[in-house]
Amino acid sequence: MISHLYIVGVSALVATAVQASIIQNKPRDGVIALDMQFDSNSQDLIKRQVGEHDYSFPGTSLPKLVLPVGSNKDEVQLFVDTGSWLTQVPDVATNCAKCLLPDGKLGLYDANKSTTAVKTGQSLKSTFGSTAYFYGEGVIDDIWFDPDFKIPGTLFNDVHDIGSSWPYGILGLAKPPKGSENENIVWNAYKAGLINKPIFAITQRNESATSLQLFLGGYSKSQLIEDYTWTSINNENFAGHIDFVDINGTKVIINETVTFDTGNYQAGVTQEIFDALLASFPDDPNNARGSNKIDYNLIKDKTMTVSIYGKSYNVPLIAFIEPDCKSQHCNIWIHVSAWNWGSGFNRFLNLALNYDNGSYIGIAGWKPSNTNDIVSF
Structure with missing residues (x-):
């Protein structure tokens, strides 16, 4: 927002x-964790x-x-x-x-x-x-x-x-x-x-994505595939440069810096990128092209590759549809608007922001887990 x-x-x-x-x-191991x-x-x-x-x-x-x-x-x-x-x-x-x-x-x-x-x-x-x-x-x-x-x-x-x-x-x-x-x-x-450090992290806690956790000063190792990769964003907002998105072998060049905004839900793009992303979705006999809808069963097990600051992350394709929809007519929540990608997408990444000495965004690949292994940065 x-x-x-x-x-x-x-x-x-x-x-x-x-x-x-x-x-x-009294510090609590240097981390504050909130559901x-x-x-x-x-x-x-x-x-x-x-x-x-x-x-x-x-x-x-x-x-x-x-x-x-x-x-x-x-x-x-x-x-x-x-x-x-x-x-x-x-x-x-x-x-x-x-x-x-x-x-x-x-x-x-x-x-x-x-x-x-x-x-x-x-x-x-x-x-x-x-x-x-x-x-x-x-x-x-x-x-x-x-x-x-x-x-x-x-x-x-x-x-x-x-x-x-x-x-x-x-x-x-x-x-x-x-x-x-x-x-x-x-x-x-x-x-x-x-x-211990002026850093916050947001982590999806379980596979259903109906609960998140906010950590001040730490994070949960159990949801991380690897350690955070840190990139300076020079006192800018909570942002990341997206190089491309690859869906079903179709690489869509993005080359834009987007705000990862939990105060928003959809992914905002230009008309050209909007058309390219939707064209990369699977053919759907239940929804006409241009309807902005997709059959959940066609994408429920699919992932896309998203390159951010030159590093690739696997994100479930359901990150681009309305939450919890499992019908044949789920809304695709990609819109022509400002470069602002909301919680629908970024809940499938581990994101953190370090306020010290400028600003650094931390990104790590996500994996589903119903356990927590909370540690301080």
């Missing part, structure tokens, strides 16, 4: 408050704008988690987004009736009742589309991971006005601009001594 972020009224209060709130919590929901069977469709194109996707198919915020540990549900850096927390001031937790209860933060909240006076506006926006105020507060474990002093957008498209907040994981490191939970966890 690439955002347009506007910040007004920056104050020296930010740095002072963050420094004062750092607490040395993320991936409810890909929902029929709830919402609109999203990317570039000049609108398209629909199941909003709940994006990875998300529930986090308590502030001294009262108000629970909020946040999309985990590698395409933006600022955390967006819906406040009670939004009167958002759709901001629900998995149990159906309302999930809103109350900055006025949190004794650890520090209001910065910043006006924050993040816009992702005409009906997808977060307007609020910069607040510094603690983000909790269990009753006795927190990341202290993260600056986030205490949202007072939320667009109708997004019934949840956002946990932004892209590297923030220089000087705004306190807006990122990974940096804050590292500075507080909670993780």
